[in-house]
Amino acid sequence: MTAKILVSACLMGHAVRYDGQAKPLVHPALDRWRKEGRLVTICPEMSAGMPVPRLPAEIAKGKAGADVLSGAARVLESQGGDVTDSFRQAAENALALARKTGCSYALLIDGSPSCGSGFIYDGSFSRQRQPGAGVTAALLKANGIQVFSDRQIEELVAAAGG
Ligand code: SF4
Secondary structure, X not given: OOOXXXXXXXXXXXXXXXXXXXXXXXXXXXXXXXXXXXXXXXXXXXXXXXXXXXXXXXXXXXXXXXXXXXXXXXXXXXXXXXXXXXXXHHHHHHHHHHHHHOEEEEEEOOEOOOOOOOEEEOOOOOOOEEEOOOHHHHHHHHOOOEEEEHHHHHHHHHHHOO
């Protein structure tokens, strides 16, 4: 059976980001995979009950998603609210869906404290990037799912078959 691909809902044009926007990615492979029924779309944060819009949230400086999963870091909203448990639940939901539907790959938007895989923001809410993965991306990777960012779609095409 051809492997399925878990994909961030905001990349597929759903207006589910914290700011109420989408960030659609246009690529012929995405159209093809959708027609072939290979895409499994999820917004991890919404699946954990987070509203749209919602306050921006970031992981602390020098920390990343794996630290959140191990209990060594928290995820805080811009006004200080602790949303760590929701972010952990979001990641668990994404992993459960990936397993249930047979996803070997994930295509997730970079920069998000959930879906980021190459970089995230550093907890200062001043658009400062730091290398690292968000909570969902970290959990998927730890469980053997190959995670690609939106900037790596060509690599995903090569790996998953365009
Ligand atoms: Fe997009 Fe992921 Fe954030 Fe949902 S959690 S809005 S899918 S980046």
